Amino acid sequence: MIDKRVKDLASAVAGIKDGATLLFAGFGQVGEPVELIQALLEAGVRDLTVAANNSGTGEVGLAKLIRERRVRKLICSFPRTSDSHCFEAAFAEGAIELELVPQGTLSERMRAAGAGIAGFYVRTGAETKLAEGKETRMIDGKLHVLERPLRGDVALIKALKGDRWGNLVYRKSARNFNPVMAMAADLVIAQVKEIVELGALDPECVVTPGIFVDRVVEVGR
Amino acid sequence: MKQLSRRQMAWRAAQDIADGAYVNLGIGLPTLVSDYLPKDREIVLHSENGILGMGPAPKPGEEDPDLINAGKGLTTLLPGGAFFHHNDAFLMIRGGHLDLALLGAYEISETGDIANWTVEDPATPPGVGGAMDLAAGAKEIRVILEHNTKEGASRIRRRCHYPLTASGVVKRIYTNLAVIDVTPDGLVVREIVPELDFSQLQDKTEARLTLANDWRKLEAPAI
Numbered sequence: 001m002i003d004k005r006v007k008d009l010a011s012a013v014a015g016i017k018d019g020a021t022l023l024f025a026g027f028g029q030v031g032e033p034v035e036l037i038q039a040l041l042e043a044g045v046r047d048l049t050v051a052a053n054n055s056g057t058g059e060v061g062l063a064k065l066i067r068e069r070r071v072r073k074l075i076c077s078f079p080r081t082s083d084s085h086c087f088e089a090a091f092a093e094g095a096i097e098l099e100l101v102p103q104g105t106l107s108e109r110m111r112a113a114g115a116g117i118a119g120f121y122v123r124t125g126a127e128t129k130l131a132e133g134k135e136t137r138m139i140d141g142k143l144h145v146l147e148r149p150l151r152g153d154v155a156l157i158k159a160l161k162g163d164r165w166g167n168l169v170y171r172k173s174a175r176n177f178n179p180v181m182a183m184a185a186d187l188v189i190a191q192v193k194e195i196v197e198l199g200a201l202d203p204e205c206v207v208t209p210g211i212f213v214d215r216v217v218e219v220g221r
Numbered sequence: 222m223k224q225l226s227r228r229q230m231a232w233r234a235a236q237d238i239a240d241g242a243y244v245n246l247g248i249g250l251p252t253l254v255s256d257y258l259p260k261d262r263e264i265v266l267h268s269e270n271g272i273l274g275m276g277p278a279p280k281p282g283e284e285d286p287d288l289i290n291a292g293k294g295l296t297t298l299l300p301g302g303a304f305f306h307h308n309d310a311f312l313m314i315r316g317g318h319l320d321l322a323l324l325g326a327y328e329i330s331e332t333g334d335i336a337n338w339t340v341e342d343p344a345t346p347p348g349v350g351g352a353m354d355l356a357a358g359a360k361e362i363r364v365i366l367e368h369n370t371k372e373g374a375s376r377i378r379r380r381c382h383y384p385l386t387a388s389g390v391v392k393r394i395y396t397n398l399a400v401i402d403v404t405p406d407g408l409v410v411r412e413i414v415p416e417l418d419f420s421q422l423q424d425k426t427e428a429r430l431t432l433a434n435d436w437r438k439l440e441a442p443a444i
Contacts, residue, residue: 027270027307028293030286053307055346078350081293091346100347103269104311104354111308123357124315129339129384130349172287172304176270179306207306 004166004216005195009039012189012217016154018045023110023152023181024052024062028081031174033158033191034061035219040156046070051110051150053103053177055079055087066090075150077103100130105147107180113149114183114212121146155185159208162192163199166213167206175207182212189215223416224368224397229441232257234323234365234395238264245269245314245355247324247337248292250365254323257444265301267319269351271310274302291351314351315358322359324352326366328381331428333391333403335364336383349386356387368396368425375427377401377408398422400439407431412439 006012013036016022022040026032041064048071055076056063063086065071074096079087090096101109102124112120121144125131135146157178159168168190170178182188190208195218225233231253238244238254240262246254255277258264266275269291276297279285283297290296298304313319326337335356339347356362366376377394394401399422400412408430413422415438423430 028289030270030289030293078348079346080348088346092344098346100349102349102353103307103351104315104358107307107311108315122315124354126357127385127388128353130353170304172285172298173268173270173272173289174287175304175306177307180308 003164004210004213005164006215006217009035009217009219010043012036012191012215013039013043016040016043016045019047020045020153021049021151022051023155023185024050025155025157025176025178025181027053027173027176029057029061031158031170031176031178032061033156036156036189036191036217037061037065041065041068041070047072049073049075051075051106051152053077053106054081055084057081057083059086063087066096069095071096073097073099075099075101075106077101077106102130106150107177109147109150110180110184113151114180117149119146119148150184152181152185154187154189155181157182157188157190159190159192161194161196161201162190162213162216163196163201163210164216165198166190166210166216167201168192168208168213169201169205170207179208182208188213189217191217191219193221194218224414225439225441226397226444228253228256228444230365230395230397232441232444233400233439234363235259237363237393238262238321240264242320243267243273243318245319245322245359247322247352247355248350249325251323251325252290252292254365267310267313268296269310269314271305271307272296272298272302273305274299276302311351311354314354317358317360319359321361321363322355323363323365324355326364326376327383328376328378329364329366329391329394330378330381331403331408332389334381334388335362335386335391336381337386339384341384352386356390361392362390363393363395364391365395368398375425378427398425398439401430409433410436412437414439
């Protein structure tokens with residue numbers, strides 16, 4: 001029998017080690033697995049590398065993890081948002097390393113990791129500072145940049161509903177990075193508002209099939 | 222001197238968007254364009270966080286915290302709209318499926334280079350977001366920006382001073398003073414605000430301009 005449900009948040013994040021590379025879904029706060037990140041903070045892990053589109057909002061979730069100096073390096077497309085003071089303070093202090101990645105490249109690097117693709121050439125970033133030090137190649141008369149996959153040891157994701165096989169559905173624009181991050185990590189942990197019976201999710205509407213998911217925890221929101 | 226307000230600039234840019242176009246509006250000034258899309262055209266707005274068919278800001282009481290735009294402001298979905306995940310959102314951008322990206326910028330060069338992701342201030346972390354993907358991937362790039370900085374420096378330059386987002390991609394520029402096309406023969410002025418003549422516009426612009434034979438006055442309704 002397959003049962004990926006775990007009883008609480010502490011069990012959901014059990015086994016994540018210091019120094020791990022983590023993928024955090026979300027676009028701003030929408031789709032961000034705030035409860036899982038809080039559990040990770042409480043578990044005491046540190047020296048983390050985190051890939052996320054932004055750098056956290058206010059003093060919750062990723063922002064709090066950065067405030068507590070648990071994040072050594074952030075791989076990110078847009079760290080400076082309306083309420084990113086925790087990251088900005090750490091950055092100004094030199095307490096966090098930033099790898100700035102164009103948003104589509106960030107997403108595609110994770111897709112490549114999930115799809116068994118060792119690298120890809122893309123126009124995005126060609127002839128810019130963000131391509132410095134990267135291999136380039138002229139293809140069809142245009143300069144392309146070689147980008148490598150980005151794989152996480154762990155992905156923390158958030159969905160609306162899930163079942164015990166790990167099938168997931170999302171809500172509106174809270175889907176964002178969740179499905180691609182679910183493909184790109186060795187251990188994928190999903191927080192869901194509600195766990196439903198197997199068969200209750202319309203198979204035509206499942207966005208993340210359970211094969212990508214290892215643990216599901218219900219958080220009620 | 223009379224010049225276009227930010228909303229009038231947005232209005233002017235909106236008038237050029239074709240019926241049936243799939244369009245991404247950058248954050249900041251370009252986002253205002255959505256308020257002035259001609260009502261007789263169906264224009265499908267794309268948002269990088271996984272939306273096609275984005276509508277206007279929600280009415281009071283209709284806000285949904287799970288429905289935001291690229292600038293992370295609350296938005297709505299029109300009938301016919303769809304949600305999808307980030308990789309598909311950027312596949313649409315990078316794979317050349319968008320007809321138009323209308324972007325903001327710090328600077329534009331006379332060969333259509335765009336700089337809009339960092340001012341290289343060591344105290345401020347840079348942010349690229351989807352800018353490089355849009356600049357490299359959309360079928361057409363137009364830019365909407367103030368003609369000059371607050372200090373009066375030209376934002377339309379021979380070469381960009383700030384690090385590039387992409388080179389040679391911008392086709393049309395909307396400013397508070399003029400509408401300018403980037404052509405193989407350089408920058409061609411299509412429209413100028415009535416209070417300014419061509420030589421006065423050139424004086425405010427570092428890059429060399431030429432005036433189109435069929436140039437017109439740039440006028441926008443009071444908004």
